Amino acid sequence: MALKSAMAVTGAILVLFLIAHMYGNLLVFGGREAFDDYSHHLRELGEPMLPHGGFLWIMRVVLLASVLVHAYAAVALWRRAARARPAGQRYAVRRSAQSPARRYATQTMRWGGIIIVLFVVYHLLHLTTNHIAPGGASNSPYERVVNGFSIWWVVLSYTVAVLVIGYHLWHGIWSALATLGANRASRERALRTISTAIATIITVGFLIPPFSVLFGLVS
Amino acid sequence: MNITLRVWRQRSSGDEGRMVTYQVEDVSPDMSFLEMLDVLNEKLTLAGEEPIAFDHDCREGICGACGVVIDGVAHGPETTTTCQLHMRSFDDGDTITVEPWRAKAFPVVKDLVVDRSSFDRIIQAGGYISAPTGSAPDAHATPVPKADADRAFDAATCIGCGACVAACPNASGMLFTAAKVTHLGSVPQGQPERDARVVQMLNQHDEEEFGGCTNIGECAAVCPKGIPLDTISQLNRDLLGSLATGSAE
Known part of the structure; x- marks a missing residue:
């Protein structure tokens, strides 16, 4: 239970981060100056109360801690599930009583989470540190985005990752709300709709910029 | 109806267990799933084989004893207990897989019976x-x-x-x-x-x-x-x- 609550709270922190991140991404439509300014301002946020980049570092620490707690809880629950139905006691035939899409979302939570972590590492190396620079390195965040997403396979890998995140959130947001006790019979439909809506908005919001670059709407 | 049944057979908690296939002929669509197993068990007994052990009690859907997994779904294709599931929910010639509940907390005792x-x-x-004992309190x-x-x-x-x-x-x-x-x-x-x-x-x-x-x-x-x-x-x-x-x- 403590595990589930930890999972729900850290998950919520990460969802809030994703929403802020999505807002930043969409500024790509404001042009090079708006996008680069936003990126620069993130480092100045909180000054002079905080040192240069201070806010960003606080956020990074919180996010990293959230990811670690989230993953720890997930692994603990995964192991408990494996113990509760050990190998050799599995069903020969297994069918879900729920819709295939929902079943797919719940079944991919664990492996999906691992894929997301791997993607985030690649994503940071690409757009934050620029160690991986498909299409050419640059000091301008705007140029990094445009250079990278002009290449089809960069967009493809990004799309796959965002879809995995979307599925993860579809079940994850609902699950977090239920874990924190928000679910009541009269609200279940509403909570499911809310989690579907947030997951869809985040998925679409993250997919718009790379495809706009790919199709030349942003250059 | 003629049904092919794949049933989990396990002699005891220590036995490894395996799926065994049986043919059940002349099944009436109005039989409950448990009655179909009864018919099979009578045949097995007459043939000198060990009948399939399964839990059952009230057979009217209120005791909770008759739990088995049918074709991968607990209690089978209808949302009810196995005793209230009827063979009309299946088609002639179907192959039906029957397994016990699977969980470490529910160890198999024998065949389809779990603890x-x-x-x-x-x-x-x-x-x-x-509640204090004694005479029953007033209803209101x-x-x-x-x-x-x-x-x-x-x-x-x-x-x-x-x-x-x-x-x-x-x-x-x-x-x-x-x-x-x-x-x-x-x-x-x-x-x-x-x-x-x-x-x-x-x-x-x-x-x-x-x-x-x-x-x-x-x-x-x-x-x-x-x-x-x-x-x-x-x-x-x-x-x-x-x-x-x-x-x-």
Whole structure:
């Protein structure tokens, strides 16, 4: 239970981060100056109360801690599930009583989470540190985005990752709300709709910029 | 109807167990699933073979004894108990796979029979109220709002069959535990032990090595009594409240 609550709270922190991140991404439509300014301002946020980049570092620490707690809880629950139905006691035939899409979302939570972590590492190396620079390195965040997403396979890998995140959130947001006790019979439909809506908005919001670059709407 | 049955056969808890195929002929569509197994068992007995062991008792859908997994779904294709499932839900010539509940907390005793006493121990840990003995109190001595009474009754319809555990990808017994917590926590008689109940029952649930709940919802989808999924949220609310006040100790 403590595990589930930890999972729900850290998950919520990460969802809030994703929403802020999505807002930043969409500024790509404001042009090079708006996008680069936003990126620069993130480092100045909180000054002079905080040192240069201070806010960003606080956020990074919180996010990293959230990811670690989230993953720890997930692994603990995964192991408990494996113990509760050990190998050799599995069903020969297994069918879900729920819709295939929902079943797919719940079944991919664990492996999906691992894929997301791997993607985030690649994503940071690409757009934050620029160690991986498909299409050419640059000091301008705007140029990094445009250079990278002009290449089809960069967009493809990004799309796959965002879809995995979307599925993860579809079940994850609902699950977090239920874990924190928000679910009541009269609200279940509403909570499911809310989690579907947030997951869809985040998925679409993250997919718009790379495809706009790919199709030349942003250059 | 002619049916091909693939049934899990296991001589004892120590035996490894295996799927065995049987042909069952002249099945009436109006037979219940258990009656079809009865017919097969009579044939097996006459042939000098060991009949298939399966749990059953009331055969009217209220005792919760007859749990088996049919074609990968707890209690089979209809949302009801196995005794209330009829052969008309299948087609002539179908191959039907029958397996016992699969969970470490429900060890197989023989064939399709599992030991569900882990559920009893969860009840013993907190699924009770303290009431003075003596003559029965007046029916209206403690008024209960209609909505609360209905909710308590909905949760109280749980027959402890274990389909929730069987269907859960994590083999969690959370819906069962939540049904009991909701049932007793919705009425005035259950309030004195409310905070302690949820903690004790959950501790026992974990000790029995049921898996953790991840809100997948398979449990409520197969529950023959329609225990609502939101009872699990009620359990979580009770637990968070109990931990916040520290009154569980």
